[in-house]
Amino acid sequence: MTTIIDGVSRTFAEYLLIPRLTRKEQRPDLVDLSSPIAVVEPNQLPRFKINTPIVSAAMQSVSGSELAISLARQGGLAFIFCSQAIESQAEMVHQVKAHKAGFVPSDTNTTPQKTLNEVIALMKQTGHSTVPVTEDGSGTGRLIGLITDQDFWEFEDDLSDPVMKYMTPIEEVIYGEEGLTLREANRLLHKHKKKCLPILDKAGHLTSLVFKKDYEDHMRHPLELLDDSKRLCVGAAINTHDYRERVPALLAAGADVLSFDSSDGFTEFQKEGIDWIRQEFGTDVVLGGGNIVSAEGFDYLVGEGGVDFIKVGMGGGSICITREQKGVGRGQASALLDVVKRRDEYFEETGRYIPICSDGGLSNDTQIVVALAMGADFVMMGRYFAMTEESPTPRTSINGQMYKPYWGEGTNRAQNWQRYGDGTESREMVFEEGVDAYVPLVGTVGDVLRTTLYKLRSTMVNVGADSLSDFREQAVLTLVSEQSVVEAGTSTVFQFSSTRDYEGGGNS
Ligand code: IMP
Numbered sequence: 124m125t126t127i128i129d130g131v132s133r134t135f136a137e138y139l140l141i142p143r144l145t146r147k148e149q150r151p152d153l154v155d156l157s158s159p160i161a162v163v164e165p166n167q168l169p170r171f172k173i174n175t176p177i178v179s180a181a182m183q184s185v186s187g188s189e190l191a192i193s194l195a196r197q198g199g200l201a202f203i204f205c206s207q208a209i210e211s212q213a214e215m216v217h218q219v220k221a222h223k224a225g226f227v228p229s230d231t232n233t234t235p236q237k238t239l240n241e242v243i244a245l246m247k248q249t250g251h252s253t254v255p256v257t258e259d260g261s262g263t264g265r266l267i268g269l270i271t272d273q274d275f276w277e278f279e280d281d282l283s284d285p286v287m288k289y290m291t292p293i294e295e296v297i298y299g300e301e302g303l304t305l306r307e308a309n310r311l312l313h314k315h316k317k318k319c320l321p322i323l324d325k326a327g328h329l330t331s332l333v334f335k336k337d338y339e340d341h342m343r344h345p346l347e348l349l350d351d352s353k354r355l356c357v358g359a360a361i362n363t364h365d366y367r368e369r370v371p372a373l374l375a376a377g378a379d380v381l382s383f384d385s386s387d388g389f390t391e392f393q394k395e396g397i398d399w400i401r402q403e404f405g406t407d408v409v410l411g412g413g414n415i416v417s418a419e420g421f422d423y424l425v426g427e428g429g430v431d432f433i434k435v436g437m438g439g440g441s442i443c444i445t446r447e448q449k450g451v452g453r454g455q456a457s458a459l460l461d462v463v464k465r466r467d468e469y470f471e472e473t474g475r476y477i478p479i480c481s482d483g484g485l486s487n488d489t490q491i492v493v494a495l496a497m498g499a500d501f502v503m504m505g506r507y508f509a510m511t512e513e514s515p516t517p518r519t520s521i522n523g524q525m526y527k528p529y530w531g532e533g534t535n536r537a538q539n540w541q542r543y544g545d546g547t548e549s550r551e552m553v554f555e556e557g558v559d560a561y562v563p564l565v566g567t568v569g570d571v572l573r574t575t576l577y578k579l580r581s582t583m584v585n586v587g588a589d590s591l592s593d594f595r596e597q598a599v600l601t602l603v604s605e606q607s608v609v610e611a612g613t614s615t616v617f618q619f620s621s622t623r624d625y626e627g628g629g630n631s
């Protein structure tokens with residue numbers, strides 16, 4: 124007989140936090156937002172933590188390498204989408220790992236014989252204004268000098284002149300020798316008041332460049348998520364069809380975390396995939412699974428040799444029409460509460476702590492706060508990041524406003540048959556589970572996260588929490604009536620204009 128579960132399917136918008144005692148020494152900037160992303164084994168420290176409890180959705184219109192770099196800089200993690208060829212996904216992962224490790228390979232180089240005209244064209248092409256001059260014009264050739272846009276006047280000097288006439292010759296270039304540490308390189312830059320330090324090997328060949336602006340950037344981002352080699356961290360999505368080829372390629376490219384990307388992860392296909400990865404690569408690989416919406420789904424994917432973290436959510440995404448199309452899914456708050464309850468029981472039984480990711484349907488900062496209060500360790504968002512400068516889509520002007528396209532992985536446009544097909548190799552998507560839309564452009568990843576994280580920290584202080592685990596422990600939530608939602612708004616005063624719609628990734 125059909126089972127009807129007690130209670131209704133609830134969403135985050137129906138809950139509110141009750142303030143608790145705030146201690147005098149508490150301040151938003153002292154709140155710790157780090158969160159485990161890998162299973163925490165009994166009496167052990169987390170194997171992998173993120174510094175900001177926010178990750179970006181594995182979607183074509185969201186997570187490319189540019190967004191991944193910006194998000195890792197803020198302490199979060201992006202999941203590069205897998206609805207693309209293995210090689211191009213691995214290349215995106217590689218781009219993040221290769222980015223600003225401190226010692227950067229030089230991609231804008233010239234020879235002494237080239238003209239200023241050619242150098243200017245090169246600078247425009249790569250966007251870089253410091254150009255090493257090498258014997259053969261390559262990034263690893265013998266260094267002859269250095270030319271920057273400060274060395275000539277584009278509208279005064281004769282642009283047919285050769286580079287050698289304007290460059291700083293090698294005898295006058297301050298450089299470092301291969302083998303020095305990043306700290307030593309930065310000290311040289313500081314001491315000599317330089318912006319760029321070429322690093323040379325014993326034979327005088329260029330090996331890399333170190334920039335002052337990278338050092339400054341690093342100091343401005345204390346939460347940056349870095350691996351042991353000081354490279355930015357990045358996640359990558361995988362599917363249940365080609366993991367045998369995709370997983371080795373992504374790991375070789377340097378992916379730090381892998382996660383199955385599936386609208387319904389409670390399947391034998393996903394279980395087989397997890398078993399294969401564990402057998403081939405062991406438990407060192409940080410592996411996420413899902414999506415699930417029930418305790419039953421949790422038990423199926425979690426356990427010794429199971430996933431490290433689990434994603435919860437089905438049908439809540441802003442571009443998602445799964446519930447309308449198929450009649451499956453669950454209110455995001457109810458799904459999360461059910462899985463969190465089971466996670467906590469599992470912890471009591473085994474001592475193993477499984478981080479939970481609340482995925483999709485977070486339409487404003489308040490809902491992010493509520494999801495974390497309800498027991499999510501971190502949240503995954505698509506729309507929020509699609510609205511930023513760094514999402515991989517072009518900006519479009521509509522009626523004078525700037526927008527960016529945002530489409531679901533279940534649309535014909537995305538053609539992600541591995542996520543939304545019928546589980547076979549037929550590559551057929553008979554109906555769509557997502558829509559193709561536009562979202563307003565709201566700023567950079569740094570801009571939107573600054574507001575969101577400040578609000579989160581500030582709410583945590585309201586409930587007397589110093590960390591996310593405190594927050595989960597201390598949170599007391601209440602269901603709200605329709606009338607209390609009206610009371611919470613500003614319905615009784617007249618506002619001439621409001622900027623609230625664009626705060627923190629667009630409150631709706
Ligand atoms: P958002 O943050 O509300 O925009 O939701 C993003 C989440 O929606 C993703 O992380 C996926 O779990 C889910 N999703 C992505 N594409 C689709 C789709 O086409 N249909 C249904 N859900 C989708």
